[in-house]
Amino acid sequence: MGQIKVSVIVPVYNAGPMVEEFAPSLLAQTIDGYEILYVDDGSTDDSWERLQRLAAAHDHVRVHTQENSGWPGRPRNVAVRMARGEYVHFVDQDDLLAPDALERLYEFAVASDADVVIGKESGSMVPAGANPGGLFRETRARCGRSEVFEYSLNPHKLYSRRLLLNNDLRFPEGPWILEDQLFNARVCAATDKIAVLADQVYYRWQRRGDSGNNSRAGAQLETYLPNLRTVLEAVAAVGDPMLFVRFYRTEILQFVSGANILEVPWETVQERFAEVRKIAADCLPPGLRAHLAPLDALKARLFEEERLDDLAALARWAPGVSMTAEVDAPRWEDGVLTARAAVALVRPEGGPLRPERRGGVWVVPDVPGVGDWEIDDPGQGFRGDLLAKDRDRDDWWFLPERLAVEPDGGAAAGAVRFDPRSVIGGGPAERGVYDVWARVDLLGLGRRVRLTGGAEPSGAAAEPALVGADSVAVQPFWTSGRQLAVDVGERQRSLSAAVAARPMAVPAAT
Numbered sequence: 121m122g123q124i125k126v127s128v129i130v131p132v133y134n135a136g137p138m139v140e141e142f143a144p145s146l147l148a149q150t151i152d153g154y155e156i157l158y159v160d161d162g163s164t165d166d167s168w169e170r171l172q173r174l175a176a177a178h179d180h181v182r183v184h185t186q187e188n189s190g191w192p193g194r195p196r197n198v199a200v201r202m203a204r205g206e207y208v209h210f211v212d213q214d215d216l217l218a219p220d221a222l223e224r225l226y227e228f229a230v231a232s233d234a235d236v237v238i239g240k241e242s243g244s245m246v247p248a249g250a251n252p253g254g255l256f257r258e259t260r261a262r263c264g265r266s267e268v269f270e271y272s273l274n275p276h277k278l279y280s281r282r283l284l285l286n287n288d289l290r291f292p293e294g295p296w297i298l299e300d301q302l303f304n305a306r307v308c309a310a311t312d313k314i315a316v317l318a319d320q321v322y323y324r325w326q327r328r329g330d331s332g333n334n335s336r337a338g339a340q341l342e343t344y345l346p347n348l349r350t351v352l353e354a355v356a357a358v359g360d361p362m363l364f365v366r367f368y369r370t371e372i373l374q375f376v377s378g379a380n381i382l383e384v385p386w387e388t389v390q391e392r393f394a395e396v397r398k399i400a401a402d403c404l405p406p407g408l409r410a411h412l413a414p415l416d417a418l419k420a421r422l423f424e425e426e427r428l429d430d431l432a433a434l435a436r437w438a439p440g441v442s443m444t445a446e447v448d449a450p451r452w453e454d455g456v457l458t459a460r461a462a463v464a465l466v467r468p469e470g471g472p473l474r475p476e477r478r479g480g481v482w483v484v485p486d487v488p489g490v491g492d493w494e495i496d497d498p499g500q501g502f503r504g505d506l507l508a509k510d511r512d513r514d515d516w517w518f519l520p521e522r523l524a525v526e527p528d529g530g531a532a533a534g535a536v537r538f539d540p541r542s543v544i545g546g547g548p549a550e551r552g553v554y555d556v557w558a559r560v561d562l563l564g565l566g567r568r569v570r571l572t573g574g575a576e577p578s579g580a581a582a583e584p585a586l587v588g589a590d591s592v593a594v595q596p597f598w599t600s601g602r603q604l605a606v607d608v609g610e611r612q613r614s615l616s617a618a619v620a621a622r623p624m625a626v627p628a629a630t
Contacts (some may be wrong), residue, residue: 127205131195151223161196162188193291232261233488234315238335239322305354311625319545415564433489440468446570464531498529574598
């Protein structure tokens with residue numbers, strides 16, 4: 121076979137027909153010199169027989185079986201030591217790779233001298249789709265470890281096999297919740313040569329209708345908390361105290377937020393609270409609260425002051441805060457659809473949620489559990505991303521402009537710019553319908569909201585345009601819910617019908 125550039129590693133457990141269903145995306149990769157390693161984790165169905173047939177039919181497929189370990193960690197570890205590639209890429213048994221994923225990821229790894237390359241992810245259950253973070257805004261040869269911890273602690277990346285072997289980087293074996301976090305924390309302690317390739321979707325998660333790979337089945341809190349302590353010890357080895365900010369917010373404060381405090385017996389809440397406080401006291405460095413967004417900082421203060429009742433009151437109030445997101449009349453400017461967007465927080469009972477300036481301090485009055493909520497920096501943790509969602513492929517793409525936060529932190533505004541020639545990672549939009557959204561964090565209250573406007577639901581939002589050398593029809597319109605959307609290539613709306621209904625000279629946006 122010659123040089124093997126990449127080894128694809130797939131743990132398998134009771135995959136059944138999925139072996140054949142998902143194999144084609146791996147078998148047809150455009151890269152020269154790669155192998156696929158399937159490790160069957162003691163399946164009780166016919167998965168092993170299916171894998172053997174697959175290996176017999178394809179020279180670049182190797183298979184191995186072992187006794188059931190109950191988790192993907194051991195199959196991955198075994199495969200890394202079987203692998204012959206310069207790099208390995210972990211893929212779940214029910215996910216897909218783009219046809220040129222390995223080729224592009226490998227070339228970028230070599231060109232950027234990266235030990236880890238994170239390709240853009242998407243799909244029906246991808247976290248970046250449900251809550252797209254800034255990680256995939258742009259391609260870059262280096263990204264900060266903090267971004268990895270914030271947005272991408274799963275293992276679906278390209279890793280240098282030499283890095284894994286030389287540093288004895290392994291997944292924990294057997295049932296071990298948070299295994300991906302532990303593995304990637306140890307990877308980040310071993311290297312900072314981490315790159316991001318965001319110009320197309322490389323890895324596509326698939327939503328499963330059954331129990332699937334059992335890496336989360338039956339996970340219990342009594343194992344979660346000791347494992348969290350182990351993860352935090354691994355984070356400490358990276359040597360950057362700010363990496364703990366993410367873990368304080370998402371792993372510690374989750375136990376005093378939402379359903380974890382409102383839908384669990386109060387006695388259990390109190391027991392968990394004591395355990396989690398012990399972990400926080402033992403493992404977290406001081407001073408993290410100052411780096412949290414306002415709402416998380418408030419939770420942290422109540423947590424540190426052991427005000428569990430007030431945390432419960434806050435947990436009942438916060439989900440009721442909503443966000444308005446309005447956009448004015450879109451227009452074409454030099455081939456770019458342009459508009460102005462404004463977002464603002466709304467109290468559960470109605471009316472704006474805007475901090476007031478009182479004697480040099482920002483205050484949100486009448487917050488359950490705390491009364492006057494004092495805020496040091498209303499803009500701390502602000503994020504104001506504008507995105508276009510491809511309906512057909514369920515992919516999210518960042519628009520180039522960001523919203524700017526108002527001084528009081530309760531609202532933000534900015535330009536919306538949808539360029540059909542570059543919206544897909546710098547390339548042209550594929551035929552389809554693109555809905556325009558905002559993903560905004562104001563005062564620590566994160567919301568994903570539709571940009572709405574227009575006086576006529578389902579009507580045109582701006583004149584249609586013919587874009588690019590191929591004169592592709594691009595039609596901005598309002599959905600039935602008044603959300604701004606863009607039809608590219610007459611996917612849903614006929615250009616001739618649009619012109620007939622509203623006679624005009626269709627401008628060319630070249």
